Amino acid sequence: MNNAELVLLKRKAKEIRKLTIDQIGYLGVGHIGGSLSVVEVLTLLYYRHMRIDPAKPKKRDRDQLILSKGHAGPALYSILADKGYFPKEWLHTLNIGGTNLPSHCDMVRTPGIDMTTGSLGQGISAAIGKALGNKIDGISSYIYVIIGDGESNEGQIWESAMAAAHFKLPQIIAFTDYNKLQIDGYTYDVMDLEDITSKWLSFGWFVQRIDGHDMQAVDRAIVKAKDEKCRPSMIILDTIKGKGAFFAEGVITNHNMVFNYETAVKAIKILDKEE
Amino acid sequence: MALKDMRDIYNETLMEMAENDDRIVVLDADLMSSNGTMPFKERFPGRAFDVGVAEADMVGIAAGLSSVGKIPFAASFCSFAGRKTYDQFFISANYAHLNVKLVGTDPGVTAVFNGGTHMSFEDGGIMRNIPGLIVFEPADGVALRNLVKEAVEHYGSTYMRMHRKGNERFYSENETFKFGKGKVLQDGTDITIIAVGLIMLREAMDASELLKKENISAAVIDMHTVKPVDRKLVLEYARKTGAVVTCENHQVNNYLGSAVAEVLSESYPTLMTRVGVPDKFGEVGDLNYLKERFGLTASNIKGRAIELLRNRDRLRGGQR
Numbered sequence: 001m002n003n004a005e006l007v008l009l010k011r012k013a014k015e016i017r018k019l020t021i022d023q024i025g026y027l028g029v030g031h032i033g034g035s036l037s038v039v040e041v042l043t044l045l046y047y048r049h050m051r052i053d054p055a056k057p058k059k060r061d062r063d064q065l066i067l068s069k070g071h072a073g074p075a076l077y078s079i080l081a082d083k084g085y086f087p088k089e090w091l092h093t094l095n096i097g098g099t100n101l102p103s104h105c106d107m108v109r110t111p112g113i114d115m116t117t118g119s120l121g122q123g124i125s126a127a128i129g130k131a132l133g134n135k136i137d138g139i140s141s142y143i144y145v146i147i148g149d150g151e152s153n154e155g156q157i158w159e160s161a162m163a164a165a166h167f168k169l170p171q172i173i174a175f176t177d178y179n180k181l182q183i184d185g186y187t188y189d190v191m192d193l194e195d196i197t198s199k200w201l202s203f204g205w206f207v208q209r210i211d212g213h214d215m216q217a218v219d220r221a222i223v224k225a226k227d228e229k230c231r232p233s234m235i236i237l238d239t240i241k242g243k244g245a246f247f248a249e250g251v252i253t254n255h256n257m258v259f260n261y262e263t264a265v266k267a268i269k270i271l272d273k274e275e
Numbered sequence: 276m277a278l279k280d281m282r283d284i285y286n287e288t289l290m291e292m293a294e295n296d297d298r299i300v301v302l303d304a305d306l307m308s309s310n311g312t313m314p315f316k317e318r319f320p321g322r323a324f325d326v327g328v329a330e331a332d333m334v335g336i337a338a339g340l341s342s343v344g345k346i347p348f349a350a351s352f353c354s355f356a357g358r359k360t361y362d363q364f365f366i367s368a369n370y371a372h373l374n375v376k377l378v379g380t381d382p383g384v385t386a387v388f389n390g391g392t393h394m395s396f397e398d399g400g401i402m403r404n405i406p407g408l409i410v411f412e413p414a415d416g417v418a419l420r421n422l423v424k425e426a427v428e429h430y431g432s433t434y435m436r437m438h439r440k441g442n443e444r445f446y447s448e449n450e451t452f453k454f455g456k457g458k459v460l461q462d463g464t465d466i467t468i469i470a471v472g473l474i475m476l477r478e479a480m481d482a483s484e485l486l487k488k489e490n491i492s493a494a495v496i497d498m499h500t501v502k503p504v505d506r507k508l509v510l511e512y513a514r515k516t517g518a519v520v521t522c523e524n525h526q527v528n529n530y531l532g533s534a535v536a537e538v539l540s541e542s543y544p545t546l547m548t549r550v551g552v553p554d555k556f557g558e559v560g561d562l563n564y565l566k567e568r569f570g571l572t573a574s575n576i577k578g579r580a581i582e583l584l585r586n587r588d589r590l591r592g593g594q595r
Contacts, residue, residue, distance in 0.1 A: 060343070107342070108372045115342060116371035119362055125332045126367055129339020129347075136297065136321055136345070156363070159332035167324070 025264020068123020212237025357398025394557025
């Protein structure tokens, strides 16, 4: 990725971050922390790596993304709206009765969502199914999955970690959004994940660990993961929960936060002032 | 000639369909040899997945396969398919409107020597609470073959409670089946016995013979689909006979007996009794011991039927 491309992608990530703050702020409550920690990776996937066509959201040979930590839906909705999967006006309908944009990702309601998630732990299993089905049909697209650090407490994550390696599925490229916070506190207090790199390595995955907000690093990691021919990939993203919103960043209680629209507007203005 | 095991008919049916339909794939959780799908794996190695002892993962993988157009049949014992994977099946398959064919084997007392841990009297009941899910239990090999085909034709998830070892014969080869359409195996005028599953349909048929000796004419219905239950048939026979006995190799709460009671109490209040497992856990033993232990026998059905008719007559002010 050259410098000009990087500048454009960073600008896009900021736009997505602002849309996400605006979207949740408009409602006044939501999963702001875990939405903002995945903005960079989602931006890189949707604006640089994934082979997708918003006009044909179900195209059989598309790359797919499973946001296994389904509560980060709002970040993904900002991107899908920006890409034209649905009108941007929908963003202000988040979680309002009858909306197509529920808290947690829903493939039945939302164009562009590739898998319904929300009950944590199920995304990698679904990715395995998609990858096996693609293999049967001779389709070589990538299945990206984003799991949470708290989500990694779930037993099914490790069942699926074993299975993805066993079935030799390099087309699965997964990310752990390692923002070190879960609902009840710091991950090392609630349920320590370390040594997370060794865990995934020992399950037979190709593992990289990088700064999840460094877009150049995330891009390089995705490129390397695509080059891997035998093993599924796990890219551990060291991130900050609530990244980029002054009222939420690093705040221990930012999982599901109440904040008014005025606060959201202020946070967006602060982002605008940054270079 | 001995009948083939139900599991072998399950496998044969899937293999036969898979020859012309590459959407059909099979999943097991270290029970391929138990559930009879090894030949499928040998014939279609790229389309059969043994995921190891990880039922939740199996159902999640099945949902993923379904999301790219496959029709996955995923099987484990009822205790695990039903209880262990409930949330995965609920969310990844059903809430997501996908097309996963989940199969629970060794229903109820047929878990025999595996005992209480493997004995599921609840799976059908909890499955009945999943919106839109088809829940069915074939009583013999002909029904199994036809209903598996019906499941492939139907877009949407299904839960099949499948007798695994052994078989019965209630139907001729050319019988046809539809989800939600019960089968009248024997007509009758005094009482209606509605049964589900292989062992209870056999006991119900035997009970009707015992009742015949008492000059009681019992109709016997195979309610192979418990959800949606065949309301029309239930009401037709409630009107015709005025007394209903349900028979299930399952806890009496939430499965067949409850489904029939809901129909009757809302539309045509009729005295009924539910033969099945009471509010109890399973336990180890051979089939005869367990059937006796939980009252899943023709003689118990007969006794309960006679008691029901007496109660009905008493309520009507008559005598029997």
